[in-house]
Amino acid sequence: MIPFLFASTVLIWGTTWFAIALQSGPVPALVSVFYRFATAGLLFLVLLAATGRLRLPNRKHQIWIIAQALCLFSLNFLCFYNAVHYIPSGLESVIFSLATIFNAVNARIFYGDRITRQVILASLCGVGGLTLMFGRDILSAGGTDVLLGVGLAMLGTMFFSFGNMVSRHNSQIGISPVIANAWGMGYGALILLALITITETPIVLPTGSAYIGALLYLAIFGSIVGFTTYLMLVAKIGSAKAAYMTVLFPIIALAVSTLFEGYVWHWTGVLGLALALTGNLIIFAPRKRRLPQAPAQPAPVADA
Numbered sequence: 001m002i003p004f005l006f007a008s009t010v011l012i013w014g015t016t017w018f019a020i021a022l023q024s025g026p027v028p029a030l031v032s033v034f035y036r037f038a039t040a041g042l043l044f045l046v047l048l049a050a051t052g053r054l055r056l057p058n059r060k061h062q063i064w065i066i067a068q069a070l071c072l073f074s075l076n077f078l079c080f081y082n083a084v085h086y087i088p089s090g091l092e093s094v095i096f097s098l099a100t101i102f103n104a105v106n107a108r109i110f111y112g113d114r115i116t117r118q119v120i121l122a123s124l125c126g127v128g129g130l131t132l133m134f135g136r137d138i139l140s141a142g143g144t145d146v147l148l149g150v151g152l153a154m155l156g157t158m159f160f161s162f163g164n165m166v167s168r169h170n171s172q173i174g175i176s177p178v179i180a181n182a183w184g185m186g187y188g189a190l191i192l193l194a195l196i197t198i199t200e201t202p203i204v205l206p207t208g209s210a211y212i213g214a215l216l217y218l219a220i221f222g223s224i225v226g227f228t229t230y231l232m233l234v235a236k237i238g239s240a241k242a243a244y245m246t247v248l249f250p251i252i253a254l255a256v257s258t259l260f261e262g263y264v265w266h267w268t269g270v271l272g273l274a275l276a277l278t279g280n281l282i283i284f285a286p287r288k289r290r291l292p293q294a295p296a297q298p299a300p301v302a303d304a
Contacts, residue, residue, distance in 0.1 A: 017093065034193060037189045073188025076159035079156030106162065
């Protein structure tokens with residue numbers, strides 16, 4: 001079950017970067033994110049209602065569902081959608097991969113989890129590998145716009161990590177990832193609609209088959225399926241290990257870019273890919289358990 005959840009989440013979220021790129025155009029980023037989660041939330045709630053699985057969370061749990069909506073289904077994506085205007089998507093992916101480290105630190109702060117050497121080594125391999133893959137973009141970047149883009153991407157990653165912590169709490173108090181996601185996406189859409197109203201952002205209707213196709217893919221697979229499989233993994237294997245998928249997303253995105261956007265590989269990219277995959281093997285390698293030592297036998301006493 002865990003390998004299936006892991007692989008499906010990596011493949012889905014690894015391809016959402018290309019779908020987001022297809023949405024760039026006259027529709028403001030805030031409105032595009034609203035369209036995504038309004039569609040996802042409505043479809044998710046209707047699906048659960050039709051199958052008899054829709055449950056209204058307890059009133060005392062609503063605040064945690066709203067917190068998850070803020071961190072995972074609104075504010076984080078606002079940061080990511082706007083950051084891509086200032087920095088290359090590859091560099092944004094490198095920053096997003098730091099969620100592994102963010103999660104390990106936040107799990108230590110909020111839950112007292114121990115930061116193991118295995119997690120640290122895997123994180124260094126993953127981030128180092130992606131730095132090699134996108135190092136040219138990093139070195140060629142400059143200016144205040146780039147700093148703004150990096151700041152937005154870091155802020156979005158922080159929100160994403162906080163959302164992981166909230167989701168973990170929700171699982172511990174008995175709220176399933178499916179119910180939390182369905183209501184969270186609905187709340188996220190309401191939050192985004194409020195922001196559209198407050199900021200007086202013009203609502204531009206989507207046009208073109210590419211935009212609509214990307215919207216449906218992001219709403220159904222990128223949001224409903226992807227977030228559900230990801231948060232199920234968080235509940236099963238912990239936030240630190242589950243977040244390592246964020247290191248692999250750009251690898252899938254790069255493969256898509258090679259096929260459809262003419263990306264040209266360099267030796268640093270090949271080396272970075274190998275290093276990132278090595279980190280993946282490290283974090284999922286079984287830990288060595290120390291065998292209990294046999295109690296020392298008393299030395300024989302010589303006869304007098």
